[in-house]
Amino acid sequence: MSHRPLRAACIAAVAAVLVTAGPIPAADAEPGASGESVGVLLTRLQGLYQKAEEATEAYNATEVALKTRQDEERRLTAELGKARTALGSEKALLGRLAREQYQGTGGGISPYARMLLAGNPQAALDQRRLAAREGARQAAVLERLARGEREAGTLAGRARKALDSQQTLATRQKEHKDEVATRLKEVERTLAALTPEQLAQLGAREAADTDDAQRRLVDSGRLPTRTGTPTAAGGAALTYAAAQIGKPYVWGAEGPSSFDCSGLTSQAWAHAGRTIPRTSQEQWATLPKVPLDQLRPGDLVVYFPKATHVGLYVGGGKVIQAPRPGAKVKVSPIAANPLLGAVRPDPDGSPLAQFTPPPLPEAAAEGDDTGYSAEEAPESATDAETDAR
Structure with a gap:
């Protein structure tokens, strides 16, 4: 882990805001003054980050x-x-037929009257056929006109309903956006109130927790014994994700200059030619599950009980991920966050015979790894793998 330049930057940036924003509430002003341990501080931060990520998704x-x-x-x-254009055309046609009928009957004499006044039987039959054809023609026009009016009315109602739904969603979108901003401000206030010593202790605790979780996962035998090869699409997704290392996490972002966690994974697979859901929850809910011991590069690793975080598997027990606000896209241990399971966007693809992994920057693993959660990893992390089998 790094020396947490993120938090140092947060302190500097937020302190400037707090000078004009007024004092911090007592509960957040001095989180260590009340005797809180590093573990309690870390748990508090984890809860705030996880609420922010849930709101982001x-x-x-x-x-x-x-x-x-x-x-x-x-x-x-x-x-x-x-539909309205077609309706106008049908109305125009009906008007033309009415004019033609009037003009062809010498001022209003019906075809049947003309048939009775005809000079010979053949002319009468001709007039009768003409009358029948004209009647059928007008009936067809009237039916098309009525159908056009019904269709236009139905479409108008659906368009109004769609617009109402759009306005409702726009309101909901703003509420979610405001909620994310509120959660992130809570994190900033908490970070800004910590002393350098507390920040250093938190960094050491995070690093120790991540190392311990990774060691236990590797020792459990739940990861592949060797790194296999991706499919062509998986390799393309991995190459794209590797090229984004170092770009900042920004909530709601999906490139090209910044990403959130699911923005990175969805864009990586989009650039590989396969569209997958935008959010980590939908990626977990809709993509085929795969056991951890069958992971191949390009698969998606999903975290936390509510599937609110996701990374892209590199191989060797590592993922590329956008960890959290203030951090950058990086390579992390797969166990940096509580595992929920893994999914595969291209279950029908065949692994390549050979694959050269994309080069990774020297600083690819530097920086914060955790996405933070206030909840423990669920027992279902193993259950999900069992179900996938």
Whole structure:
């Protein structure tokens, strides 16, 4: 682990804000003054970070839903325009038929009257066929006109409903965005109130926890005994993710200059030619599960009981991830966060016979690893693997 330049930067940045924002509430002002241990401080930070990440993923999900509603509203509006144009054409045709009928009957004499006044039987039959054809033609136009009116009315109702849904989602999106901002401000206040000694203690505790978790996972035999090769798509996703190392975590971001955790994984696979869900929860819920001991490079490793964090497996017990606000995309031990399980975006793909891993920067592993959670890793981390088998 690094010497936590993140927190030092937070202290400097937030301190400037706090000068004008007024005093910090007593509960957050001096978290160590009340005798809190490093473990308690770490747990508090973990809870705040996890709430922020949950709110971030909720915002991401709402943003995806909003885009879907916007696309639907645009599609319905276009269809409504076409329906109204067709309706106008049918009305024009009906008017032309009415004029033709009036003009062809010498001022209003019906085809049947003309048939009765015809000079010979053949002319009468011709007039009768003409009358029948004209009647059928007008009936068809009237039916198309009625159908067009019904279609236009239905589309108008659907367009209004889609617009209402869009406005509701926009409101919900703002609420989620405000919630993320609130959570992050809580983290900033807590960090800004810590002394350099407390920050150093937290850093050491995090490093020790991560090392211990990684050692126990490796010793458990739950990871692959050797690093296999990815599929062509998995290799492309891994190469893309490796190229993003060093870029900052920004909540709600999906590139190209910054990412959040699921923004990185979804974009990596999008650049590999495969569209996957935007959020970590949807990635976990919809993509096929894979046991940890069958991981191959390019697979997605999902964390925390609510599937609020995700990274991309590199091999050798490592993942590329965007850890949390203030950190940068980096290589981390797979056990840096509590494991939920793993999913595979291309279950039908065949591993390559040979694969040369993308080069990683020298500082690829530097910086914070954890995404933080206030909850313990669930027993279901193993259960998920069992289910996947």
